[in-house]
Amino acid sequence: MRTSPQFEFPPEQQVALRQARRWAWITLGYLASVIVVMYLAMGSSQAMKTAWLEDVLSLAPSIVFLIATHIAVWPPSKRFPYGFHRVVSIAFLVASLALFGMGAWLLIESITKLVQAEHPTIGGVTLFGHTFWLGWLMLPALVWSAVPSIVLGRKKLPLANTLHDKVLHTDANMNKADWMTAAAAMVGVIGVGLGYWWTDAAAAAIISLDILYDGGKNLRQVVFDLMDERPTTVDRATPDELPEKIRRRLKLLPWVKDAAVRMREEGHVYFGEAFVVPRDETNLAAKLQHASQVCRDLNWRVHELVIMPTPALEAALEGGDATNDQATNDQAENVDSSTVETSKPSAE
């Protein structure tokens, strides 16, 4: 059996990977300190508890990233001939489910507290012989949970783009948005301090909505990944142009009359098939091999491209929207239409 090629990052990505892994470890260390500090200052504030659980959950993307970048580079084996790239999606699925479930549970809990008009108790704490309000410890704990997090998010975002790593991208964005959680929790705590008992549960409900939203968004994205959605840019905003580039590169080969490409993402890299209509079939095997190499040289993310010669594109792709020459000339349109899809593109 022939396995897929060994995973290889080019030098630039190797450097980015090392940096990203280092930032992931720093994030874990920092979050561990946040979790301890927040736990000590938590009291019986629902907003603090929710913010704390969000911090615990935000360990997940970094852990997923570290595990995934470790396992994803394992060479393919006989048993797993496509390699281990997809471990990224599986780990991310688990993390998103945890986020989603926890968000839902916390939302129900906060609403219950609001409905039952449960008054949160934030009492005194005695340190070094002084007894003062625990809220005064919660506020700096929340600041510590927010400010370094923004810096970490900013550091990780460009690395995520270089590595084409969607887990890291999501993680960086969540870090960047973390101050909003802290701000909501602070409003809750200060509200309680001013004698408004409901601000605590209300802040907790807002934070759990945010957790739920993040979880739902990630869940949707990772399901799309596992459904082999067409490749997208790392922020998932637009379809990646790479399949179209490959198609045009193939058509530039003198022996190729027409070509169609479909690709899927597995973790950092793309796998795919190209269908070509040869003009000249002499020496076809060597030509195909050369064409595959040319395509892989286009971008490191083209991990493996299987090229299949066919007498006509329509015959190769029953029901698929085969491309024609006019579409090639119209760049605005062709990104979408020329990537061969055997099913309807998912609505976004």
Next chain:
Amino acid sequence: MLRVVLIAGMVLIAGCDMPRDPEGTFRRVQGGTLRVGVTEHEPWTRWEGGRPSGIEVELLESFAQHLGAQIDWTHDAEGRLLETLQGGSLDVVIAGIKDSTPWSSEVALTQPYLELQGDRYVMAVQQGENRWLLELDRFLQSHRGQALERYRQEWTP
């Protein structure tokens, strides 16, 4: 944006005396009446001839004096008192309560004012009355030595 939130927050909280009670217990008790529920639990609380005594009773008596308040004593079973406390008709319940009490999720407990052989003794107040709880905590924490002293007097001949 973050900076704006932080600065606005600091200005806001610097100008207020936090925490405040949602039900205003501390303000009401100051110069008014302190409603205390008592259940007998030697040596912390006793009830003899319609009069309370014991270490916790003495602590609350000096707390009431500190606040310029009269005490209105209610004698009943602990469970009944704690339910009344939850409803807001009492301000403190004393019954030699330990911090391991199963009631800890229904009422608010002070910090332990005395620790003996792993048992930590607390008083119970209504949930969410944070100012009131903090003032009682402050008083009890500054009288820890006195509580221990009284305990020794009671239990060593």
